[in-house]
């Protein structure tokens with residue numbers, strides 16, 4: 001394992017989007033960011049574990065979104081846990097050896113939202129692994145403001161999934177689920193996390209729908225009261241949900257799939273005046289019955305992006321420390337960085353829920 005503390009070492013291993021085509025390139029001799037010298041207020045982090053996200057899969061598959069967004073030549077990845085290796089000038093809150101995770105959205109300029117408590121939707125921001133070098137490499141540079149100290153009793157693999165857990169916590173908290181019935185449409189990594197979080201936050205009844213039997217089974221184990229197979233009868237599902245909610249429908253919809261039929265079914269199941277929090281990202285503009293699902297229903301619709309900086313981080317740390325979110329079964333695979341291709345294949349085949357890569361020791 002190379003160490004930047006020896007002055008001779010200036011290279012590291014990294015997964016690079018090196019050409020405008022599917023896949024990623026393993027570079028065993030990538031230059032360390034800024035030569036391993038963090039600038040003022042920055043820290044150099046040695047990455048220990050990194051999670052593969054759905055976003056990384058878009059970059060891997062080089063879909064339309066990735067083609068329009070990802071600069072060729074960057075190191076990808078944004079979910080990580082690691083150790084502080086070196087401090088830039090003026091860093092006072094951390095020391096070498098501290099275990100950390102970090103918020104990948106780096107605000108780069110003052111604007112309305114970044115100055116009024118909504119940094120997560122700031123207009124000017126760079127995301128690690130998307131706009132600038134990310135964490136699928138031995139080393140990562142980050143401003144100290146974005147670094148989150150990892151509690152001693154939170155293991156690295158959990159630190160490496162704080163990013164998606166933050167999406168789940170943020171969605172559940174924005175919607176407000178206490179003593180309310182909830183439908184989660186789509187139980188991939190974040191949907192499954194949302195089931196745990198909604199349970200912890202006091203949801204009265206949790207329904208989920210997905211098209212993968214394994215995930216439905218896991219959702220039941222994590223606290224879903226009813227898990228519906230989306231390939232089955234929609235009418236049956238709606239009948240069951242309405243029978244359990246005085247004929248009204250659910251109070252809250254947490255949309256985690258981005259899939260048109262699931263969005264439609266989710267709004268169908270929502271009661272009049274209910275709240276829909278939308279996190280799933282449709283891959284293209286979708287057909288949606290606005291008058292039926294939102295206007296005549298008097299529904300509240302919330303777009304959810306990222307996680308609050310840093311209110312969500314405090315909430316998820318508390319939930320993890322209190323043992324309220326069950327992540328063991330969600331992190332299904334841990335593989336070495338060099339096996340990244342297998343990691344992406346496991347995600348594409350649906351065999352994996354969350355894949356975490358071991359980067360360095």
Ligand SMILES: [Zn+2]
Nearest residue numbers: 053079163164
């Ligand atoms: Zn992610």
